[in-house]
Amino acid sequence: MLPAVSRSLLSNGPTSRIVLTSCRHGIIGVAPCNNSTSFENGLQRCKFHSVGGKIISPSQVKGIDHLRDPRLNKGLAFTLEERQLLGIHGLQPPRFKTQEEQIEICQESVRRYNDDLNKYLYLAELQDRNEKLFFGLLMENVEELMPIVYTPTVGLACQKFGLIYRRPRGLFITINDRGHILDVLKNWPEESVRCVCVTDGQRILGLGDLGAQGMGIPVGKLALYTALAGIPPYQCLPVLLDVGTNNENLLEDPLYVGLRHKRVTGVDYDEFVDEFMEAVVRRYGQNTLIQFEDFASPNAFKFLNKYRNQYCTFNDDIQGTASVVLAGVQAAQRVTGKTLPQNKFVFFGAGAAALGIASLIAQAMVMEGLSLQQARDQIWMMDIDGLVTKDRDPKSLLGGLGHFAKDKPPLRTLIDVVNEVKPQVLIGASTAAGTFTPEVLNSMAKTNERPIIFALSNPTSKAECTAEQAFIHTQGRCLFSSGSPFPPVEYEGKIYKTGQGNNAYIFPGVALGILATGMYHIKEEVFLIAAKAVAETLTPAELESGTLYPPLKQIQNVSMHIAVKLCEYAYEKGLASVYPEPQDKMAWVKTKIFSYKYEPSLPDTYQWPEADTVKPKREIKPVTVHGATKA
Numbered sequence: 001m002l003p004a005v006s007r008s009l010l011s012n013g014p015t016s017r018i019v020l021t022s023c024r025h026g027i028i029g030v031a032p033c034n035n036s037t038s039f040e041n042g043l044q045r046c047k048f049h050s051v052g053g054k055i056i057s058p059s060q061v062k063g064i065d066h067l068r069d070p071r072l073n074k075g076l077a078f079t080l081e082e083r084q085l086l087g088i089h090g091l092q093p094p095r096f097k098t099q100e101e102q103i104e105i106c107q108e109s110v111r112r113y114n115d116d117l118n119k120y121l122y123l124a125e126l127q128d129r130n131e132k133l134f135f136g137l138l139m140e141n142v143e144e145l146m147p148i149v150y151t152p153t154v155g156l157a158c159q160k161f162g163l164i165y166r167r168p169r170g171l172f173i174t175i176n177d178r179g180h181i182l183d184v185l186k187n188w189p190e191e192s193v194r195c196v197c198v199t200d201g202q203r204i205l206g207l208g209d210l211g212a213q214g215m216g217i218p219v220g221k222l223a224l225y226t227a228l229a230g231i232p233p234y235q236c237l238p239v240l241l242d243v244g245t246n247n248e249n250l251l252e253d254p255l256y257v258g259l260r261h262k263r264v265t266g267v268d269y270d271e272f273v274d275e276f277m278e279a280v281v282r283r284y285g286q287n288t289l290i291q292f293e294d295f296a297s298p299n300a301f302k303f304l305n306k307y308r309n310q311y312c313t314f315n316d317d318i319q320g321t322a323s324v325v326l327a328g329v330q331a332a333q334r335v336t337g338k339t340l341p342q343n344k345f346v347f348f349g350a351g352a353a354a355l356g357i358a359s360l361i362a363q364a365m366v367m368e369g370l371s372l373q374q375a376r377d378q379i380w381m382m383d384i385d386g387l388v389t390k391d392r393d394p395k396s397l398l399g400g401l402g403h404f405a406k407d408k409p410p411l412r413t414l415i416d417v418v419n420e421v422k423p424q425v426l427i428g429a430s431t432a433a434g435t436f437t438p439e440v441l442n443s444m445a446k447t448n449e450r451p452i453i454f455a456l457s458n459p460t461s462k463a464e465c466t467a468e469q470a471f472i473h474t475q476g477r478c479l480f481s482s483g484s485p486f487p488p489v490e491y492e493g494k495i496y497k498t499g500q501g502n503n504a505y506i507f508p509g510v511a512l513g514i515l516a517t518g519m520y521h522i523k524e525e526v527f528l529i530a531a532k533a534v535a536e537t538l539t540p541a542e543l544e545s546g547t548l549y550p551p552l553k554q555i556q557n558v559s560m561h562i563a564v565k566l567c568e569y570a571y572e573k574g575l576a577s578v579y580p581e582p583q584d585k586m587a588w589v590k591t592k593i594f595s596y597k598y599e600p601s602l603p604d605t606y607q608w609p610e611a612d613t614v615k616p617k618r619e620i621k622p623v624t625v626h627g628a629t630k631a
């Protein structure tokens, strides 16, 4: 029979701890715990008893914590030996379940909810309870669950954030923390953060200013870092910079959880973000990756230009979205047979995403032989005031929009522009739902055998048209893709699958490649390489089914492929800081990957005592605990 071993941890005052180890043969060890780490605030914490990073010694954690801590918890997958040795025997029902069985139960549980927000809450609760099970479930069911933890449901979760907020999953740094942001960062319990995703909540998807409620976005993005690229969760830190909100409804909403004043802007705001960037590298190192997400366009461009050569940073909405659209366009070229410069592009919407896409496409055209001006001439931009033309006030043309301005009379409506330009590619990044009207789609179909349509605005409710509308009004001939997922469309007896032109195809793989090489800065080429990597993973059969992107169940392979391509690039260009150069890049990237599979909770070296070799009960000195004496 197995010895019923239990461990208990007794506190002997605020700064020292005693580990008392006992089994049915008596107490076999008492030791003061000296593994303390000094913290600047004067507190001391034992590093074995806090769970963080790669857990060095889970067997030293107090029994019940193996169930309470989401890093350690395996639920009913703890073996009998583990339950007994860890001191959790009896705390759970006696059945054992494998992780595979648990994943099946979770699938069934999540499917019981009809409401997507309830599914979101179930998954958030699972992540808080059992991290490996959460990621196992997500990684094995990307197609079904990505729309829950990410776009579009995450948008709803942000809107309802004040109602559904349960537990912290990221850092809130407010404008009031100016001067001591580093101290706030030090409160984050992880020492080995490698990636930060930060938002100030001003442009959450296409939903506008959600202030502090935007936290759902970096949380969702970083869940995909792990689920789609295997970046360990403890290396990821979501951050919300709270400088207030201009959303009147939120300012009056009693459930709002952020600072209740208008956004701080100008020098104060800029210095606040500067201090944040500086604090991140001081806390976590110079090549910590900082992903900017869902900032309002002017700030998105400003910070990208300001920080790109100073920090390891990129803007996902500008660069990630650009890369995924370029990938889709390159895939479409395989169908239309046209080279990139043979396409004319009309953009509906001229914010950060649209401008990022236009600039990257222009760059890709230059690589195919056009001059920069010739490339820009192929691209027509529209904003709320109509076609962007040269007679506009240059000060109103932010972020390089002026480069695409045309020497034409102003055209107000999209249908007029489409009729005039006769583009091969129509790209919506406007957050104006339904603006790709039947008339616009018909016009695209009239001048193109295979019109290419991107309805990129998120979430689904903001898409410029649905997949169904796109197929119906182009008689099933379009190559369609959207930022939020749409179900397959049946048109005249044929089923068309539509791809999700979402930056989720790009940012996880880019992040993995950056971590694997230790690049200090992220050049624009990274996004050209990532686009090519995505486009080339699409098989002819997938392309035939109507989609421009590999299926979501392949997305983890896509991320690996991007990371390997970035490794090749970084070493060839001398941008990597991790040496020696790994010869087998794929094998190297794989060493960075988090496994959601449970690991044994006991050290490999544990030896069961033979009955006749069990040590006799030792005499021990009494220990004082909270004034009482215990032996």
Ligand SMILES: O=C([O-])CC(=O)C(=O)O
Pocket (backbone or CB within 6 Å): 151, 204, 205, 206, 294, 316, 317, 457, 458, 483, 502, 503
């Ligand atoms: O989050 C997404 O699904 C894509 C994105 O970056 C955005 O819409 O801002």
Ligand SMILES: [Mg+2]
Pocket (backbone or CB within 6 Å): 205, 293, 294, 316, 317
């Ligand atoms: Mg975004």
